[in-house]
Amino acid sequence: MSHTVGVRQAQKQKTRQALLDAGLRLLEEQSLSSLGLREVTRLVGVAPAAFYRHFRDMADLGVALVEEALGSLHGMIRAILAEQDGDEERIEGTVDAVAQHVRAYPAHVRFIARERHGGVRPVREAIAAELGRFVDEVAAAFAVQLVADGWSAEDIRMLAELYVDHMVMTAAAFLEAAPDRTAAADTVSTAEGSAAVDAEAADRAAAEVEARIAATACSQLRIISLGRRHWRDA
Amino acid sequence: MSHTVGVRQAQKQKTRQALLDAGLRLLEEQSLSSLGLREVTRLVGVAPAAFYRHFRDMADLGVALVEEALGSLHGMIRAILAEQDGDEERIEGTVDAVAQHVRAYPAHVRFIARERHGGVRPVREAIAAELGRFVDEVAAAFAVQLVADGWSAEDIRMLAELYVDHMVMTAAAFLEAAPDRTAAADTVSTAEGSAAVDAEAADRAAAEVEARIAATACSQLRIISLGRRHWRDA
DNA sequence: TCATTCAGTAAACAGCCGTTCTCTCACTTT
DNA sequence: AAAGTGAGAGAACGGCTGTTTACTGAATGA
Numbered sequence: 001m002s003h004t005v006g007v008r009q010a011q012k013q014k015t016r017q018a019l020l021d022a023g024l025r026l027l028e029e030q031s032l033s034s035l036g037l038r039e040v041t042r043l044v045g046v047a048p049a050a051f052y053r054h055f056r057d058m059a060d061l062g063v064a065l066v067e068e069a070l071g072s073l074h075g076m077i078r079a080i081l082a083e084q085d086g087d088e089e090r091i092e093g094t095v096d097a098v099a100q101h102v103r104a105y106p107a108h109v110r111f112i113a114r115e116r117h118g119g120v121r122p123v124r125e126a127i128a129a130e131l132g133r134f135v136d137e138v139a140a141a142f143a144v145q146l147v148a149d150g151w152s153a154e155d156i157r158m159l160a161e162l163y164v165d166h167m168v169m170t171a172a173a174f175l176e177a178a179p180d181r182t183a184a185a186d187t188v189s190t191a192e193g194s195a196a197v198d199a200e201a202a203d204r205a206a207a208e209v210e211a212r213i214a215a216t217a218c219s220q221l222r223i224i225s226l227g228r229r230h231w232r233d234a
Numbered sequence: 235m236s237h238t239v240g241v242r243q244a245q246k247q248k249t250r251q252a253l254l255d256a257g258l259r260l261l262e263e264q265s266l267s268s269l270g271l272r273e274v275t276r277l278v279g280v281a282p283a284a285f286y287r288h289f290r291d292m293a294d295l296g297v298a299l300v301e302e303a304l305g306s307l308h309g310m311i312r313a314i315l316a317e318q319d320g321d322e323e324r325i326e327g328t329v330d331a332v333a334q335h336v337r338a339y340p341a342h343v344r345f346i347a348r349e350r351h352g353g354v355r356p357v358r359e360a361i362a363a364e365l366g367r368f369v370d371e372v373a374a375a376f377a378v379q380l381v382a383d384g385w386s387a388e389d390i391r392m393l394a395e396l397y398v399d400h401m402v403m404t405a406a407a408f409l410e411a412a413p414d415r416t417a418a419a420d421t422v423s424t425a426e427g428s429a430a431v432d433a434e435a436a437d438r439a440a441a442e443v444e445a446r447i448a449a450t451a452c453s454q455l456r457i458i459s460l461g462r463r464h465w466r467d468a
Numbered sequence: 469t470c471a472t473t474c475a476g477t478a479a480a481c482a483g484c485c486g487t488t489c490t491c492t493c494a495c496t497t498t
Numbered sequence: 499a500a501a502g503t504g505a506g507a508g509a510a511c512g513g514c515t516g517t518t519t520a521c522t523g524a525a526t527g528a
Contacts, residue, residue, distance in 0.1 A: 006495080006496075007494090007495065007496095008494085008495055008496070008503090008504080008505080011495095011505075012504090012505065015505080015506085027353075029353065030267045030353040031265040031266075031267045031268065031352055031353035032265075033264045033265045033267070033268040034265065034267040034268030034353065036484085036485065036486085037485080037486060037487090038484075038485065038486075039484095039485095046506075046507090047506060047507050047508065048485095048486080048487085049487080049488080049489090049506075049507075049508085050505070050506050050507080051486095052487085052488095053504080053505055053506070054505095057486090110351075113351040114351045114352060114353065116351075117344075117347040117348045117350075117351075117406055118265055118348060118352075119261075119263065119264040119265035119268065119348065128410070155453065158450045158453045158454060159454075159457065161450065161454070162454045162457065165400075165403050166399075169399050169403070172351055176362070216392045216395065219389065219392045220392060220393075220395070220396045222461070223393065223396065223458060223461035223462060223465065224457060224458065224461055225461070226460065226461035226464045226465065226467075227456070227457035227458055227459070227460035227461030227462075227464075228457060228461075229464075230460045230461075230463075230464055231457065231460065233460075240525075240526075241524095241525065241526095242473090242474080242475080242524085242525050242526070245475075245525090246474090246475065249475080249476085270514085270515065270516085271515080271516060271517090272514075272515065272516075273515095280476070280477090281476060281477050281478070282515095282516080282517085283476075283477075283478085283517080283518080283519090284475070284476050284477080285516095286517085287474085287475055287476070288475095291516090
């Protein structure tokens with residue numbers, strides 16, 4: 001068979017991924033600057049010292065998580081920019097893609113939103129750099145049409161920043177609407193099935209909130225889109 | 235003399251304020267979920283147990299900080315909304331007010347940006363609630379004119395949300411541009427005055443970045459403003 | 469004036485933390 | 499088949515954490 005890159009390295013990367021997964025899981029309920037090394041290794045089932053075989057410290061693991069989290073986002077952005085329909089379809093497609101991404105990778109999105117302005121500098125800088133690349137990508141896609149309309153390069157980038165920031169904002173808003181599985185059943189349950197009923201009700205309520213957020217985000221994108229179309233008048 | 239509300243209570247509130255100040259200072263380089271009780275009391279010069287005379291736990295102190303931080307913002311919003319000039323003056327006045335506020339209360343702004351999506355639920359909720367009140371305020375100010383133009387209540391709120399979110403985004407951007415006093419002089423200094431020269435150069439560079447952020451924010455507000463004016467056409 | 473209240477102290481507690489050793493032993497290379 | 503490598507184990511370290519306890523003594527109100 002071909003070069004299987006070694007059983008050794010495969011096991012190592014498996015452990016490394018387990019550390020990343022455990023970290024991401026624990027970060028759903030705290031921030032990176034309070035995440036402990038022992039906490040992570042304990043969840044993986046590995047000795048504390050093993051951590052140092054993969055990361056120098058927690059900030060290092062955080063930076064690795066940034067790459068993982070924004071790597072998955074890259075595909076989403078490309079899918080959105082590839083759409084060739086009219087303005088309205090594009091807007092709804094964008095918001096839909098964001099909603100879908102939040103549903104698929106809630107922990108990644110939460111991590112980015114939380115650590116974007118968080119207490120660990122290297123992680124903040126990594127996120128800023130990666131989001132900057134997104135802005136470049138969006139700007140490049142816009143440039144195709146806008147340069148012909150007489151837009152300057154810096155105005156195009158300004159617009160791209162507005163779109164990217166709005167996407168991050170929308171993603172964070174969707175996250176807050178997501179059902180809270182941590183919520184304890186502190187109400188007195190009278191029947192065995194009431195918990196399931198409550199969960200269903202909560203799901204329906206969350207779906208409503210989600211739809212409202214999507215509608216708001218679409219309207220806001222429509223406003224921005226309108227402004228873009230009338231930009232040259234000034 | 236009149237009722238001086240007691241020397242006792244005055245001293246207590248003085249200590250309480252010292253705890254809040256110390257907490258805010260320590261939070262410039264970490265997030266709330268990693269801020270320790272002993273850390274705060276040590277900086278104030280008070281026994282650890284004294285903390286419990288003022289706050290139940292760190293989350294409680296965090297909520298108190300939210301009220302303090304967004305209380306000062308309230309005045310700024312009112313000042314912005316009070317402006318009665320034309321659209322362009324209004325936009326520049328808004329961005330200017332935000333920049334001024336960030337310069338005056340950088341720690342407050344950093345705290346809000348950091349903990350808005352941070353790891354402590356009660357604090358997140360307190361910030362969300364307070365920002366919601368800001369949206370209401372902005373929406374009410376907009377309603378005066380927009381209702382006459384045929385805007386629905388929920389569209390007005392949608393627009394207000396866009397403005398408030400954009401203001402928070404802009405404030406966070408200004409914060410990143412602020413000079414980093416923590417930055418160590420890791421370059422080899424050849425003369426005694428070079429540190430001061432470096433600091434001056436850094437200040438000038440920061441001012442440039444700040445101006446660029448302000449220009450971008452103004453343009454983005456212009457886009458939104460344009461979109462608002464053409465909203466009824468759809 | 470005297471009893472009361474209560475902000476802040478000091479000490480002790482068990483428990484967790486990051487980091488550093490030395491060691492083992494399965495895999496890899498020669 | 500032998501030598502080398504390196505991921506992970508296990509134990510130990512000093513230091514820091516939140517919380518509780520019993521206490522002091524100055525401001526308070528009758």
